[in-house]
Amino acid sequence: MPAEDAAVAAGFEHFYETLRRLTPRGPLSLTAASTLRRLERSGPHRLCELYAPEGISQPAMTQLVTRLEKEGLAERTADPTDGRAVVVSITDAGREAVSHRRQVRAEALSALLQGLTPEQYEAVVAALPALERLSDLAAEQAS
Amino acid sequence: MPAEDAAVAAGFEHFYETLRRLTPRGPLSLTAASTLRRLERSGPHRLCELYAPEGISQPAMTQLVTRLEKEGLAERTADPTDGRAVVVSITDAGREAVSHRRQVRAEALSALLQGLTPEQYEAVVAALPALERLSDLAAEQAS
DNA sequence: CCGTCGTACATAAGCGGGTGATATAAATTG
């Protein structure tokens, strides 16, 4: 491991904690929010396609979907081509919830961004594509 | 809120999920790890100074310290100047656990960093001070 | 000194969200 990577890792570690505290406690758990975002971003999925990328077990996803359904944020549909399968999709209320959560976090973050110098702000913006690329790399590594 | 902030927020949101999945399942909860890092970084603290910055309730911190103590990662000491207070400090085993966790995450991250172009890598390194500054701003805003 | 009040921590009860083991039903296969 290159030496500089350690510095990057340390910086990310600290920053991760900061981001974590930026969305104190909402009605949605981390996994619930992440799953809703996935459904919003890439459409309906069978339950068996959801739990692995979220890093939880299949029973956990069953229960999560049940909770989301109870709160009206997602819904189950039968898969016509496979009687065993369940297709999970996000509802309008779910989209609304995701959007609201995103908004809250964005505003908290925006307040912080005001405190940066223009150079620092530019550095952050310039790093965004790289961060996005890291996310993609992590996703394909997981698959 | 400036329009570009929304893009930054969206990027961070995605990146946050990536970081979250980078340290899959350890023996330490997120709060436990964060608390140990705090103890490692800024020395022993009274329990009442710990729970607020971690964003949990006082009973939760009492329980967390009890668990950490049971696992030998932290220890309680009486405060000689205040009979009510408890001073919590990290043990060598605790330092070891933090260090190990950090190592695991750093290696996983390092593997991803290999996939960046040199320009992207430089952009990430260049943004580190700004990310650090954001963490500081968040910390002082919380106080 | 001494009752009163605030502060620091612990305990209790309950709940959300995770786990592994197992059940059920539909699809696949030999």
Add this chain to the structure above:
DNA sequence: CAATTTATATCACCCGCTTATGTACGACGG
């Protein structure tokens, strides 16, 4: 068509958080 695999659900359990409450010490005015 019996056997097996796959997709989901259910069960029993544990961990970590919550609020409400208990306990012991410190501070402080009479």
